[in-house]
Amino acid sequence: MGLFTWQPQAKQGADQDLLQVIYATKASWDHAKETARAVYESQVDTELVERTKLQEQKYLYLYSIARQRHLHGRLNDGVIQN
Secondary structure, eight states: OOTTOOOHHHHHHHHHHHHHHHHHHHHHHHHHHHHHHHTSSSOOOHHHHHHHHHHHHHHHHHHHHHHHTTOOOOOOTTTOOO
C-alpha cells in the first residue's frame, strides 16, 4: 500500500469530524442569536452583533464544505421551519 493511496476509513472519520464541528458551530450560532434577541430591548453592543455574525459565517463556511463533500448528517429541526 502506497503512501498516498485512497483510505476510505480516514475520509469517513474526517467527514464525521466535520459534521460534529458543523453541529457545534450551529448550536453556538443559535445561542449567539438568542443572546442578541434577549438584549435587543436594551442597547445592543456592537461586539455582540459582531460575534453573532462571526458564528453565522463559521457555520455557513463549514456547511459549504460539507455540501462540496456531499455529506448528509442528521436533520436539524432549527433549519426547517414551518
